[in-house]
Structures are given as structure tokens and as C-alpha cells.
Amino acid sequence: MPNSRHIEIQVLRYRPEQESEPVWQSYDVEFTDDMSVLQGLQHIKDDLDGSLSFRWSCRMAICGSCGMMINDKPHLSCQTFLRDLMPGPVRIEALAHLPIERDLVVSVDGFVKKLEGIKPYIIPKEPRTLEQGEYLQTPAQLERFEQYASCINCMLCYAACPQFGLDPDFTGPGVLALLHRYNADSRDGGRDERMQIVNAEEGVWSCTAVGYCSEVCPKHVDPANAVNQNKVNSAKDYFLRLLTPKGVSQ
């Protein structure tokens, strides 16, 4: 085994049945250089304090469960290593801007409701039967949306977004990136339906272009870019509506 060291992990605890407001709790954690923050928390849960609650599953930055604030920045705990946080202490809190259900567990409901609201599925431009086989889509066409389809719904960008912090109704970076993912897919014809969400007050125009969302994204989705592209689309949409009686977008 690699050599071990010690680090202090401070966790902001909140147990609704016990505490009226969050309190800090400190743990001394022995770790090796290959251990993630998640593994540090697992050690606490397994051996020191079984009452600490947090979500995790895949351990490899793809399931999106283990987002939390680590030293005031949103991170996936499985992808953040204790060796990089020496000498400590490490301060861990639930993701910012989201209601805390307990300890490091935040509510995901709002995010999922927003996702459900943007029609996150192909609305076919041209219907096609299974017998006709797959739609043709060139690598270049795929590249136009693939990056936005890589969102793992970890919500780090929501914890980073100052606008979402002020207005929880703001559709927010992750969901707007997914909306753009479908709009940019060559198979899809649902852009007009989705542009109503983009154009709404809680849509792209709430974004104040801080760009922190893209900085914290663990999958390089670059939601800020998706939002920005939709501002352009939304502006075009507005302009065309002035010109044509029914409102036509390209």
C-alpha cells in the first residue's frame, strides 16, 4: 500500500430531525495519495460515523451523483483527490444554491422538472420507420451536438451559476445545454417548440454571461456556449417575429 497521511475533513452537517440549522463537524481522515474525497467520505461513513449522508455510485465521474462544494467550489468528489487538498483542512458542503435534504444531499427535483419541461427527446424532422433503418448523420453533424449530450446532470453548473442563486426559476446552464443538444441534432425538428422556453424570461436572457458554469463542468460540456448560441437564436427569433405575422424561425 502507498504511504498514508492524515488530513482534516470538515463537513457541514444538517440532519432535519436533529438540527434546526447546519453545523460543522470535523473528522481526522487517514488517506493515501490515490484516494479521492469520495473515498475519504466513505471511510468516515464506514468506520467513524455511519450517520453521515451523501450520494455516490459509479466512482468514475459519469453517474453524476457525488457533486458537492469542496473548499467553496463545486466538484465531483470522486474526481477530486485528497493529495491535492493538502495540508487541509478540507471544507465540504452540499452544492450551493440547492435546497439541502440532509448533510451533503441536495434536492434534484427542481433540475429534473426543468429537464422534463424542455422536451428532451427527438421530435423527428422527418418521420422514419424502423424498417427504413437509421437516420444518416455525418460525424460533422454529430459533433454539432455531441458535447452538449455529454451532460451528466451533476448540477455543478447550478451551484456555480450566480443567476440561479438569485432566481431558482432560471432554467439554468445544464438544462439549457440539453435543450441546445436537441435543437442542434440534425434528426430533430422540435426547435420551434423549444424556442418558447429559450425566449421566456427564465430562459437564456436570465444568463448574465459569467461563464463559471463552463469552468466547473467536469465533462467539458460548455453550457455557457450553449446558452450564448441560444441568445443568438432567440434574438433572431425575435427579429423574425417582427417581420412575419405568425413568427417563423429558421
Add this chain to the structure above:
Amino acid sequence: MEIFRADVAIVGAGGAGLRAAIAVAESDPTLSIALISKVYPMRSHTVAAEGGAAAVTQAHDSLAAHFHDTVAGGDWLCEQDVVEFFVGQAHREMVQMEHWGCPWSRTDDGHANVRAFGGMKIERTWFAADKTGFHMLHTLFQTSIKAPSIRRFDEHFCADLIVDEGRVQGVVAIEIATGQFRLIQAKSVIIATGGAGRVFRENTNGGIVTGDGMALAYRHGVPLRDMEFVQYHPTCMPGTGLLFTEACRGEGGFLLNKDGYRYLQDYGLGPAEPTPRNKAMELGPRDRLSQAYWHEKQKGRTIPGPHGEVVHLDLRHLGEKKLRERLPQIYELAVEYLGVDPAHEPIPVLPAVHYTMGGITANAKTESSLPGLYSVGECSSVGIHGANRLGSNSLTELLVFGKVAGVQAADYAKRTAHGNDRTIASLAKDAQRRAESVVSRPSGGERIATLRREMAKSMEDGCGIYRTAATMQATCETLAELKHRYRNVQLDDKSKAWNTEWLLAIELGYLLDVAQAMAHSALNRRESRGSHQRLDGFEARDDANYLAHSLACYRGADAPRIEYGPVRITSSPPGTRAYGAAGEEADRKAKEQEVAYAK
């Protein structure tokens, strides 16, 4: 207790559960569907599948070839009629996923691309870079949002099945956020809870892969089939077990020992050639590759590392550009988790537990012996994997049999009425009392993590890549002792909201039951076949006595009873399982034999 009445309840919302839910909704939109998962659907472990999904696609490929690869890959323990159905439906399901928006990687002319995979004679694995499971899961989840008849119960933990009048009648679930119990009454229930890799120490699986559905069906009298067959994936990260996809080798990666030698050529997989050749060398099946690692380790030709002996997965010759395009996630995992740049250094790897070939006994319609109960995906044994699964058959399985399960469970629900409400409510209260007793037990001093570690270590020691009666017997005894000690588990957390320690305790109970089914099935199989390899006088396959499915039957506190059932052979009589140059010769012979058998 709050009651929700559904026509069909689905436990598990990974790839299989979501595909099943969509199939129910499409087959009859008036049926109400309860989709229950202990996590949000997009967290399900399908998300971690990397390499791809198999379906015959190219003109020079054939269903017969996919069938033969699968049956031989499974060492002839497959249900051949089910495999025939499976290979026939696979392509249609890939196209369906494409229509639903799955971002499949493409050829230059815009068609879905296919890649080579272990044990597959012709390239037929559809892929979305090296995040195929992730993209399939999100595509299915987002597509399921279209269906108003799907009512999701996200973050609801399944505590028990309700069985009354000889049929399944629903499930009891805990809403994790509040600790409240819900009765979800249903006419049919589909179990789609995934595998049980967490019974082993070093594994590729997420923390949620704890065999919940397997254990529940098993406790209610449905046998678990072929549980001794546990797949070790040959290329995993030392220490954590995280997966480096087989696609690394499909794209041309090499496996090297400490001398930089492609050792697989010493294990009947050669000749070693500079470019990948299907069903040879690094593209051999997973069981053979993991076994070869074990032998190299015995010979002292592996490389010592901080987490045990490793070999090298060498991708350097593929170049950074191809690695970034085809294996972007692997690239990042190696850099971030190991500090290894795979374009310039080989990746240290070792085998880790990856997949449970066996599961809840199901027929080709995904039906179990308990009326109204269906199962699909890794938790199920529908019979296509036999003694060793070929990579990229399991993602396809989710789709093909997810659809079947949905259609079948919908049909059953339409023919069936809800049962006796009062009895069902009373059974649900009993289930609640049992689940709550885990928290309120008087102090017994046992920690969950201690028992879990002892179980996982014992499974690795006794039921690893190679097995003997003595080691398996020792594991069986340890598991019996652990089950006894489990009654003394003590929790730090007595609260209701988000009491994950409580859920871990219930999961440990599921894991122990599944582990017992595995260990006893293994001990009883006195032969070597596929992933079940013995060193104690049973080194050969024994078709006379063991061309049979094991069936582990639950007996409460006692060890399971192991029975055997027949294997359905349609066109491929058991033959020699050979790869590399020998494999090509064997394929020729098998074809002649098949012709003779057909006559």
C-alpha cells in the same frame, strides 16, 4: 401507508427498466406504470458501460455468426433458442435507439459505425465513443419523459415484493428522502435491478449494484440460475477496479507482461499480429484473458504495484488523436486517476469482477416461475450469456429483453385483476416492520462495513478466477457465519430522512443472500466451464454431468439447495472452444458438425 395502484410496477430504472417502461407505454397507453428506483434513473449503473452494443450490421456478417460467437463464448451453457431470438432482434433495437436520439458514432457517410469486440468474429459493436452506456441511459431516460403513463418513484428503495394468492401483487418501497413507506400495488412486476458485483472486493461496479432484485425474487422462491458464473474483466484499474473498456483492445491495444511481451500468445490465443484480429489475442473472450493474467502472475511475469500485481495495457501506438476521438473517457480516467498519459505510457491494469452472468431464472418471455413476476437485464438469467458473456451483448440484452418484458408484463396486467386489498395492505405492513427492525434492533455491536469487507474478501478468496473445493467451502462457511452476525448489525443512525446507513444494512442482507447462491452453486459444479475454473481435479468441462443450469433455491437461514435444469440446444452441439489460429480451425469443424446435426 400511502398506496399507489399501478398496472405494471418496474423495479430499477436503468437501461432495462426504462426500455421496459417505454414498451409498456407503447403497447397500451392506458396502462399505468410505476417506475421505481433507489436512485434517479440517470444514476443507474448502465451509465458506466463503455464499449458498445452488439448487433449484426455489416453485409458480410450474419445472425448465425453472432449466434455461434455467443454460444461458444458462453461455453455452450446458453439457451440457444433465446440466443436465436436475441441476435435476430438486436439490429432493430439499435435502430430504435438511433431514432430516439442516441448519439451513435458514425462512419464518414453517416451510417452507424461498428467496432471490434472480444470474442466477436466480425465487427458488430455499435458504440457512442467510449460512453455507450451513458448515452443509451440518458437517451432512454429522456425519451421516457414523453410517456405520461410512466409515474416515476425516484429515490425509492425497494424493501420487499408483495406475494399473495400465488402471484406477485406489488412492491413495498421506502421514500429515501423521508423514510416513509409506500405500497405500490401492481398486477405485474418487472425486476430490472442490475447485477451484484459488489459482493466482491475489487469490482468495476457502482455502489448501488447490490443484487437487490435478485435477492428479493430468490427469497420469494424463484431460483437464481447459473450464479457461479461471475465475469472478471481483464483490464481494470488497480485499487478501485474501475473499468478500462474492452474497446481499448478493439481499437488495437496490447496486453504486455513485465518483459513487454504480449503474453496472450502463450495461452492458445495467438499468433500475435501487429493489428487486431477478431477472436484472437487481445480480442479473445474475457474469461480466457483474466485466466491468462492469473497464470502470468503465478509465473512471476507480472509487475508489482501498490495495489497488487498488474500487467500493462499499451495504447501508445494508437496515438493521441485516435485515443481522444475513440476513447476519450479512458484517456481522462488514466490521466486523472492514475497520472498516466496513455499516449505516452502503458496503463497498469488487473482483472476485477465486472458482471454476473446468472440471475433470476427467466424464460424467453422474461417470465419467472412466480406468476406476474418478470426480470430483465443483469439481474435476470434469460439464458443468453451461458458460462461467459461476450462484451457488448449485455447492452443489447437490455434493449431486446427490456422490450419483451414490457410487452409481456403489459399483457399479463391486462388479463389480471388487482388482488385482495386488505391482505396486500397487511403484507405491506409486515414488510415495513421487518425493514424497520433493522434500525431498532438492540445493540449487537457489528458494523456494516466490517461484515461487507469480510464477505467481499471471502468471495474473492474462494470464488475468484480459479477455484478449489477447499477455498469455496471456506467461503461458504464464512458466509454462513456472516449471515449469523448480520443479525447483530448496529446502526449509528436512527433517523428517518436520508438514513443511508439503514439502506446499506438492508443491501448487505441482499448481498449476503446473493453471495451464498454464488458460492454454493460454484462449490457444487464439479467441472470447469467458462468463467468457472477449478484447479482441484475438475479442470475439464464435463458435458455428461454438467451441461446443465444450476438453480440455487433459497432456504432461509440455511444454505441454498442447488438443483440443475436442462440446457436448450437447437443447432450448436457442444464443441471445442478455441480462439486464435486454433479457433479458425474449430469454427470450420463446428460448421460441418452443425450441418450434420441439422440432418
